[in-house]
Structures are given as C-alpha cells and as structure tokens.
Amino acid sequence: MNKKKKFLAIMLAVVLLSLSAIAAGAMSPENQTEEITIDFWHHYSAQSAENETLVNVLIPKFESENPGIKVNAVSHEWAELHNKILISAGTGSLPDVARCDIAWLPEFQKMGVLVPLDQEMPDFADVSGKLLESAMSTAKIQDHYYGLGLNTNTKILFYNEKMLKDAGVAVPTTMDELISAIKALSGTNADGQQVWGWDEPGLYGWNLCPFIWSFGGSLTNEDQTVATGYINSPASVKAIDTFVSLYKEGALTGFNSGDIPMTDGFGTNRYAMMLEGPWKIAELQGAYPDLAYGTAPMPAGEGGSVSVLGGEDIAMFNTAKKEAAWKFMQFMTSDFAQIEMAKCGQIPVNKSALEDATVKNAAFAPFLEAIKTAKARPTVAAWSEMDNELNVAVTAIINGEKTTQQALDDLAGVWDQLLTQ
Amino acid sequence: MKTKSNKNKIQIFLLLLPGLAVFCFFTVYPIIKLFLMSFSKWDFTSMRQQEFIGLQNYREVLADKFFWTSFTNTIVYTLVTVPLQMILGLFVAILVNGIKKFQVTFRVLNYLPVITSWVIASLIFRYVFNTEGLLNYFLSQVLHVTASNIRWLDSRWSGLTVAMILGIWKGIGWNMVIFLAALQQVPIDLYEAAAIDGCNGIQKFFKITLPGIKGTILFVWVMLTIGGFNVFTSIKMITGGNPAHQTDTILTWMYYKAFSTGKFGYSAAVSFIMAFTLGIMAIFQFKAMRNRDRELEEIG
Amino acid sequence: MKEKKSVIFFRYALLTIGVILSCLPMIYMISTSLRPNGALYEYPPRFFPKLQDVTVENYQYIISQNKFYINFFNSVIVSVSTVALAAIISSGLAFVIARFQFPGRKVLFGFIIITMIIPGTTLIVPQFELAVKLKVVNKLWGLIPFYTAWVIPFSTFMIKGFMENIPDEIIEAATIDGADIFTVFFRIAIPLSTPAIASVSIFNFLTAWEEYPWANTVINDNAIRTLPIAIAGFFGQHQFTQWGYVFAMSALSLIPVILVFILFQKYFVTGLTAGSVKG
Structure with a gap:
C-alpha cells in the first residue's frame, strides 16, 4: 500500500505541476502589455547569417525606433512557408507581413488575401519611389501593387578552381563548352569516389529554366496563356534531353534524396560546378572557408546567357494590423536594413542602398550584371502547381517511363489547363 | 455496485x-466531419463555403495514379514489415526466454529502438543510408559486396526498403516484450510432456509454443497492421515522398494533398478509404485466425 | 532438464549480435554529434571520430541557444499535461464502464474500441479544421487536448481491464460503511489500479513527447515549437544540413525518455503485458 501512496503523491505532483505550467502559459506577454505585436514570416534559414542579422540587428533597431510595436519573426523552410501561408489563408490565421518569393505573389493575390498597397497606403508612391522599378514590377499584378520589393537575386556559375585546373578545363562561356566541361569534370577522384561536373539540387523551374531558356526554349507564350508549342518546343525538348542525358552519364546529380547536399558537395570537391545565388558566398565562407572557387556568368546558348530571376517581396495580408505592418515594411526596405542585409548576400533593391560603398564592394557584384539578362518564371497564379507538374514530368523522363517529347507534350496539356483556370 | x-x-x-x-x-x-468533408468541395479558396459534390472526391481519388502508387506502397510496407517484425520479435523472445542471466539487460537494450522517437530514428537512418554514407562505404569498401554506392534513397523500392528496415528495426523490441510475456504463460508441463514423447525443439515450437500464444499473435498482427498503415514520419523524413511522390504512402499523400495543395475534400476521401480498408482487413484477420484455429484443432 | 553449454552460448551470441544491431544507430548518432560539422563528409567515413577531433561544440551551440530550452520546456508542458489529463479522464471513464450498468454503455465502449483501430493521423484534416474553429492554432492548447483525445481510448481500455478485476467485496465493504461513489473511486479504484495507470501514463508521455505530424501542422512560432519539430526544422534546409547540430539536439531530447524508461521499466512491462498497448 505504501508504494501506491507514493505513486499517488507523484501523480498529484504531476497534475499540480502541469496545471501551474498551464497557468504560467496563460499569462503570456500578449495579455500583460498593450504593445502591438506583428507577426513576420520569412524563409531566411534558421542558422543563416541573414536570420542572425534580422533577429539581432534589424528587429531590435525597429523596435527601438517604434516603441509599442513588437515584431515576432518566424522562420519556415521555403516550401513550408508557401504551404503555411496557403493554409493560414484558408483558416484566417495569417501573419501580418511575410517575405514572399516573387513567384508566389500572383497565387496569393488570386486568393484575395493581399493588401493592394497603392490603394490603401497614402504614402505608397514615396516609399515605392525609393525602390528599383524592376523590383517593384514583381509586386504588380494587373493594375495594383501588392508588395514592396525586398531583395533580388539570380544564379550564376560557381566553379571549383582546383578541379577545373586539374582537368585542364577553361571556365565555360557557352552552352557547348559547359556541357563538355561537365562531362570532362566528372569521374572519380584520387580516393576513388565519384565526382560530378554539375550539381542541380532540384527538378523545378528554378533549376531547369536557365537550361531551357539558354537553349532558346521557353515555358509559355508571352501572354502566359498557352504552354503547348513552348514547353514542348524542339529547343525546350533539347534542353531537357541534354540535362537528362548528363544525369544518366553520371555527370550531373544533386536532386536525389541520397545525394550530398549542395554546399557540402561543392565544399568537399565532389561537385565541380553549380548555378547558385549570392547567399552561397556567405554560406561557403562559413562552412568551407578554405575552398578556392570562382564565379562566372551563366554560359550563353542559342538563347543568350539567361539565368532565372529570383528575389522576394515583402507583402501585407488583409488581416494585418496595417499601420504597424506598413511601418515594418518601410523599415525593411529602408537603406539601413537593406545595407545590413547586403552584408549577408541579399542584393538590395533600395536605390540609395545600391549607391552605398559597402554594397558596391560586396561580393555579389557579378550578380548585378546577370540580373540584367535574367528572366522571371511565369507570373501566374497557378505557378506552384505548374512547378510540381514539371518536377513529376522530368522525374518520369529520368525513370525512363516516358520519352522527353512524350513527357513534355503531356506536361504542355496539363499546363494549358492550369493556365486557363 | x-x-x-x-x-x-x-x-x-x-x-x-x-x-x-x-x-x-x-x-x-472529427470523424463525422471527415465523412462530410469527403463529399464536399473543400479547398483553400472555398474554406468557408463548402458545396456538396457527392462522390466526386472519391472518383477523383480512385482515378489518381499517385493515390494508387501510395496505396500499393502502404500495402507492400505492411506486408513486409509486419511478418518480419513478428518473426524476429518472436525469435528474440524465445532466445531471451531461454537464458537465465542478463534477461532484463537484453530486454531493456532491445527495447531502446522502440522508445527512440520516429523523427530522430528517421534522421539517423537517412544519414546512414545517404549515398555517400557510412553504410555504402561499409558495403563497398570493407565488405566489397557492391562495386559502387547503392543509391538507397533515390528510387521507389530502394527508398521504401530503407523505411521498411527502419520500421522493422524499431518494431522488434515491442514484439519481443509482448511475445516474451506470452511465452511465460505457456504451461511448462506441456513442454515436459512433449519431451517425454520425444519431441525435438522444432516440433515443440509448432505443437506447443505457437498454439499457446495464438491469441497474442492475433493481437500483435492486428496492432502491427494498423501501425503499418499509419507509416508517416519515417517516409516524410527519409525520402519526403521523392522522387515525385513515388515513395509516398497513403498518409503522406493525404497530408500532401491537404496541406500543400489545399484539397481537403480529396484528402478526407483518402482518409476514409484508408479507414475502410483497415476495417476490412481487421475483419479478415480475425476470420483467418479463427479458420486456422479450426485447422489446428482438426490436426491436433 | 540440462541444456548443452554450446546451446546456451549460441543464444547469448545471437542476442549480443541483436543488441548491437539495436543500439548501433544510436551510438552512431552520438558519435556523429561529437565531431565537428566539417568532418561529417570526411573520407573514409568513420564510425567513431578520430580522438583528436572529438568535440562538444555541437552541444555547446545547442545549449547556448535559448530556443532549445524553450522547445524543451514546451515539450515538457505538453507531455506532462497530456499525461495528467489522460490519467484522470480515462480513469473516470474506465471506472464507470467497468463497474456500472447504464444505458449506452456497450455502444460507448464499442466506439472506444473502434477509434483504437483508426490511426490518429487519418483525422488530421478535420481536427485541423476544429483547431482553427477553436482558435488554438499556433498555441500549446492546440496540442494538449488533441493528444489527450488520441490517447484516451487506449488508456481507458487498459485501465478498465484492471478495474474490472477489483474484487467486489472490497467495494461493497466500503459502500456499507457509507462511502459515496467519489470516495470509492478516489480511495479504492484509483489506488488499486495504479500499475495500469502508471503504465499507460508512460506510453502517453512517450506519445506526446515524440509526436510530429500534428505539432508540425498546428504550430508556427519558434517559441511554441516542441522538440520534434525543432529538430526537424534543423534538418529542413535541404541544401545544407548541419548533422552535428541535428544529432546533438536529438541526443539531448532522448535523455528524458531514457530516464523515464529506466525509472519505470517495471511498469513498461506490466502495461505491455496486461492489455498489450503499443507505444
């Protein structure tokens, strides 16, 4: 009986403890103060320099300048952020402000959850006037602006200097040179491990568009209403064909679950080349400071040197505490915030920040050139779904379930439907 | 009272x-809601006004090749992991039952995988089965079984194999503890009588042990089948359904459709089909077990 | 009946191999968490790090982050609350079902059994809808009642089995002394069912401690994340996984589980064998 009493006492203690914990939870800061808290969702990855800057420099500065406003920043993985925003939109639990991939805005706008800033914010023209027009154009859907440009980027060629030198390969400048370089750099290293000429971490538009465009292919027509005749045009088919055959020859990898992650593979001399964005410079500096690598423009093909335009807008949702949210958006696009972020590889879109000495000398100078010729992925609401279909189609080619022509013909049909919805 | x-x-x-x-x-x-949802058009844009659309979600699910891939994967996962877990668990239980010293130590250590969380166990397996990982190095450079690295995580069946190995590894301990308890309930004098009759170990196993623990076998079979259908975290962590949904199971596919594409009605239909399948299987299992009892009685 | 020495040796040998296979992944996890991140793709790969490479820097990093304590504390709150609520609620339910006749008793128990067959994740979509309606998305309250509801069927099933076996005489004796039902429940039924309640509580603790899909769906903020989502979040960056951090955090989060397991080892077995519940 004694033992049982002891156990009862433990159970009772557990109950009391948990009740007190719950009570403590109920007295969360929200209830204690009259401060406004705005939720800011982003996809700066949790251990990145960007996130450090955001949490330790930008938000404290904003909060001290705007007493009474607190910022609750939440980091999600890129794809996760997209999904979380969609779910929250459906359930009415959206954050106030989010950093959104420029490819997502049309989709969110179509759902009717974004605030048309030019209509609701009287000083919109002043604020947007300070930002690059090209960046602001990513936030314009039909006749209204649904966000502010936050940062821009594109991908350029990263190459391992030693591996190219050892193989006697020059830095490729054309598509033909790139393909023969990829082949020449693949094989085995001194330890007998396989090495690959090229790393491509996915089979999505972000990964495949530079190839398709540089081969002279395209995804849709100019008006973004039809895909048949574009994604399955001979040039597009040739681009995907080349990509897949490089994979089958063992010259290219990276998108499989079991592959070495991009940064590690490049840092440990297993991937000779890759197409990546400006954030990779800081990441390599942190993880593989001794690695000797160079950067070069995307090699030019029949379609020229065309990389894919990336970047993020900062947007406000219609359930937001609008005044505070707008203040935060202005702060994030101010020259102070933009220069701080530039130090971690985020290319500013604020015109005066771009004139700043730290920005001009930043490591991303080569990217500024590439942005001029980079193209955006289709700016349509159905892009996320189209992107998934592209992944499925190319996977089917790689598994040998369909020929490239077949798969892309089928894909064109699916895309046509998605584009008319 | x-x-x-x-x-x-x-x-x-x-x-x-x-x-x-x-x-x-x-x-x-939620069960009622699930049922209603499966007959409604219910997605991101129509979260608040749902429209009754009859069987359309079910039609869509049954015509979807990705659903059938995930369904097949789940069935294969269950068919492979359940018997192997039971056989290995029973084997270990018999071994542990046959020793006198360190019984508790072996029981505790074998149970460790069971209490390791699915997230952690899946991450460890993903790291070990990485194409450049320790296992491939061991297989190719130490044992020389394969010439080149096996791409474990990159295709449908090899990716599922990894998830199945994880499932079995994690399940043996539970099976062992249950079977051990059942073995200790089998009356010792039955074995002694069999020994007098001149039965060898294998005969004793089939004539006395198995019939003695058949209730436990049925219980474990049903529970593991439910567990097999419930496979989710390991797939999500190890392959993420890649390449292109080929390693998805019913639940990861249901989750993907709901929370990545917003097709809640479709997902509800998938859930219902799964619950229905499980119910049918449970009935089938009880029936099969009863039939075997009859056979055993006839033989005995 | 004497067995040959060789047979016994053979058993121990096989069991030892089995135990090594069981523990190998965990040992590898700990050995990986003890080496610098850069050494994770070294060639040739090693099971144990080189001695001069052994470092606790991953642990230092994890522990130096406030986030870890917050995540850890969240997991503790959620697990302990779930255990406490489930223990009280299921005991009441089990007691009434086991000892009294009332209309709908069979239907209720039948329903409880049926819900045991349906895996919890199947209901994730309507439960999410419910969480939204209750406005508990992104709150710990979005976890606790749902976990409690998930574990109640099993817990009730198990405790009921125990309470049915309480001898009628004990209860009758108490009733004659004038005890009301609450007194019988708290003074007799609960103390006599302690082993069952303890063992289901351990399983409920493990369930809540390691739950991933639901928490990942409902919780957004870092400050409300439980350990499994925090660990998975480390891994989430698909181009660059810092395995050293992932495994250091995993090892730390396993400590309470192993403690509970070792301290209550006896109840584990009782629970498993009495009603046979899967953890």
Missing part, C-alpha cells in the same frame, strides 16, 4: 462527463 441514490447518479455522471466531452468533441466530431 448499486446506483440508487441521486447523489450517486450525479457522481457517476460527473466521472463520465470529462471523458465523454473530450471524446465527442475531439474524436467523434
């Missing part, structure tokens, strides 16, 4: 109330 007085009736009701409330609110209501 009698329930005459009103005071007692009230007290019984008060004891029942929290359980009933939680059960109705958080379990029964």
